[in-house]
Amino acid sequence: MKITVLTGSPRKNGTSNYMADEFIRGAEEKGYEVYKFDTARADIKNCLGCNACQMGSKPCIHKDDFVELREHLVNSDVIVFVTPMYYFGMSSTLKKVIDRFYSIDPQLRNKQNKTVLISVQHAQQEFVKDALNQHYQAILSWLNMKNAGIINAVGIESVEHLKQTPYPNQAYELGKSL
Secondary structure, three states: OEEEEEEOOOOOOOHHHHHHHHHHHHHHHOOOEEEEEEOOOOOOOOOOOOOOOOOOOOOOOOOOOHHHHHHHHHHOOEEEEEEEOEOOEOOHHHHHHHHHHHHHHHHHHHHOOEEEEEEEOOOOOHHHHHHHHHHHHHHHHHHOOEEEEEEEEOOOOOHHHHHOOOHHHHHHHHHHHO
16 A cells, blocks of 8 residues: 655644654554655645646646655555644645645546545644644545544644653554554
């Protein structure tokens, strides 16, 4: 099984990247092939909505890191979205990559991939994650994908605090269970 993990945190050693690493550890222990793509450090241009790609019929006009990522996304069985919670949604770097899915829309829609959402938020209030989860579900509906799991780590202050919760083990077990 091929898995593409998209991370969206600008903090290399932050909480959401820790969760991504735990998920990857579980998946690799199971023998899955994992490709991790750091959206915060990638050179990804904004989708211009120019339709030069004709929604996947032609290549995107941008020649950036999405060219490499595209092949992994199209050939993956599972796509994993990992993000810190930023103002009731995913990070802008992850969203920028998802916007570029437009250029491979038919290839993704026809595959019926599985997906996973992993998010980490500092806020204690459960409702904070609701907008992100709804956005994720809308993406899945549009792309004809199936949810394989959602982990919303709520009330997390630091990596040290995160390690004292059940969330990292949940990510590890989810990686093994696909």
